[in-house]
Amino acid sequence: MKFVLNYIDGKWCESSDGNYFDVYDPATAEVIAQAAKGTEDDTKKAIAAAKREFENKNGWRRYSAQKRSEILLSIADELEKRKEEFAKTETLDNGKPLRESMCDVDDAVSYIRYYAGAIRMPSGVTLNVNDGFGPMQSFTVKEPIGVCALITPWNYPLLMGVQKIAPALAAGNTIIFKPSSNTPLTSVKFFKLLENAGLPSGTVNLVMGSGSVVGNCLSKSNDVDMVSFTGSTAVGQSIYKNAAVNIKKIGLELGGKSPNIIFADADLEGAVEWAMIGIFFNQGEVCSAGSRIIVEESIKDKFIKRLKERASKMTIGNGLHDPDMGPLVSENQLKTVLGFIETAKKEGCKIEYGGKRYTEGECRRGYFIEPTIISGCNQKNTVIKKEIFGPVACIETFKTEEEAIKIANDTEYGLAGAVFTSDGAKALRVIKEIRAGITWINCYNPAFVEAPWGGYKKSGVGRELSMQGLEEYQETKQITINLRPGKIGWYKD
Numbered sequence: 001m002k003f004v005l006n007y008i009d010g011k012w013c014e015s016s017d018g019n020y021f022d023v024y025d026p027a028t029a030e031v032i033a034q035a036a037k038g039t040e041d042d043t044k045k046a047i048a049a050a051k052r053e054f055e056n057k058n059g060w061r062r063y064s065a066q067k068r069s070e071i072l073l074s075i076a077d078e079l080e081k082r083k084e085e086f087a088k089t090e091t092l093d094n095g096k097p098l099r100e101s102m103c104d105v106d107d108a109v110s111y112i113r114y115y116a117g118a119i120r121m122p123s124g125v126t127l128n129v130n131d132g133f134g135p136m137q138s139f140t141v142k143e144p145i146g147v148c149a150l151i152t153p154w155n156y157p158l159l160m161g162v163q164k165i166a167p168a169l170a171a172g173n174t175i176i177f178k179p180s181s182n183t184p185l186t187s188v189k190f191f192k193l194l195e196n197a198g199l200p201s202g203t204v205n206l207v208m209g210s211g212s213v214v215g216n217c218l219s220k221s222n223d224v225d226m227v228s229f230t231g232s233t234a235v236g237q238s239i240y241k242n243a244a245v246n247i248k249k250i251g252l253e254l255g256g257k258s259p260n261i262i263f264a265d266a267d268l269e270g271a272v273e274w275a276m277i278g279i280f281f282n283q284g285e286v287c288s289a290g291s292r293i294i295v296e297e298s299i300k301d302k303f304i305k306r307l308k309e310r311a312s313k314m315t316i317g318n319g320l321h322d323p324d325m326g327p328l329v330s331e332n333q334l335k336t337v338l339g340f341i342e343t344a345k346k347e348g349c350k351i352e353y354g355g356k357r358y359t360e361g362e363c364r365r366g367y368f369i370e371p372t373i374i375s376g377c378n379q380k381n382t383v384i385k386k387e388i389f390g391p392v393a394c395i396e397t398f399k400t401e402e403e404a405i406k407i408a409n410d411t412e413y414g415l416a417g418a419v420f421t422s423d424g425a426k427a428l429r430v431i432k433e434i435r436a437g438i439t440w441i442n443c444y445n446p447a448f449v450e451a452p453w454g455g456y457k458k459s460g461v462g463r464e465l466s467m468q469g470l471e472e473y474q475e476t477k478q479i480t481i482n483l484r485p486g487k488i489g490w491y492k493d
Ligand code: NAP
Pocket: 151, 152, 153, 154, 155, 156, 178, 179, 180, 181, 182, 209, 210, 211, 212, 214, 215, 216, 219, 230, 231, 232, 233, 235, 236, 238, 239, 252, 253, 254, 255, 256, 286, 287, 288, 387, 389, 415, 454, 455, 459, 460
């Protein structure tokens, strides 16, 4: 059995009480590793190391931006060299098809390089200020925030980690990283790269273990200056509350229930394929998934027919054999998704395709499910209101543009949305009405490090990726210089 450890203050260590938790391969339901189960003591030790290191006069934040950038670039090079190894581990732990894991590693490399470059770009502004007290010049500089706690989910384990770690380190912060207990293995590998890159000990810390222990301790700590969290809205709410204790900076990337609007004048074949990418990619375990497909009534039958035909050709299997869909991440997630499908049936929706656990051939023990298409949904249905986080496409219909917009926005979430039409003006008109942070026209789901990522409403606070994703890990300091030092005669002498 493989044992993986926490990395605290430059050392690989067991948890303080010696406990481990099981790590599963969701394709076989077998335990593939045991991971050190971090305790509150371990978490506090990691926080203390990160705080000490942030305050160290020769610490990471005192390194020049150029030096930090070079170290980050060396990490990206190493990750790139070991792409296949990382991708295979990701697929083994999470279940996703190997080619999707390969894309994740490519993206992770690109994110690190982007932030390594970004930190060397000009930052801050010079300000033309009022000279009532004599000639003054103001300008701003960007500084790191301090100790950053980074907490991630299981759907893109390596990528979500790097999405936070790269900008946090580029900015000069010290970090404590807590990956999801479902998928800790690529994080451990990535920390080995960090260890070899020559960061001062205490700069980066990895604490695995349960969110209610490790995550809770991080968000409550007075010595943590920022929490960046990606995960469910419910956990995001508890972190938001805890963060108030010392007015931590906060970044929250939460759930979604995103609308994918398809007008009758859209290229049907393109719309069908992108809708599949929107809801079946990564087994539908995607925060931005286009889980509500809102189709113009006049093409509903044609659209559903093509979607079913194409879904029926999708291959399902062990992610290592690179099918179109691998297993869901865990037995729990499988139960949750199947539960939603049962509820849809009870509420009178029609299962057009799939809907069942998949147990053919090599899939008999793992947590596989058929790609599922549900029609006849309306705004009252549970599957329309709640995030499912599985390959379940729910179809609603509309008759007018206004109705499409109304349905699209009738949700507590606001993460993403898309419009398919061949009318350019209509596309832009509708997309501007969608209350969401990430939108697409005639495509679904592409993400770029150059473009900000984050949500409106209950989908979160702040943005990741892009230059804004770096600024989230920085404080802005204003500096004002008196250009004529000396007495100004404000008070009588
Ligand atoms: P989750 O249950 O909220 O867990 C996310 C992380 O938070 C895990 O590491 C978890 O640890 C930890 N956690 C649990 N309870 C905590 C607490 N009380 N305090 C601090 N941390 C705690 O979410 P998930 O099931 O892993 O991921 C799916 C969710 O993530 C979906 O809602 C999805 O929409 C969202 N997501 C959003 C984005 C985005 O960019 N907006 C991207 C990806 C995913 P343990 O599970 O190890 O206990």
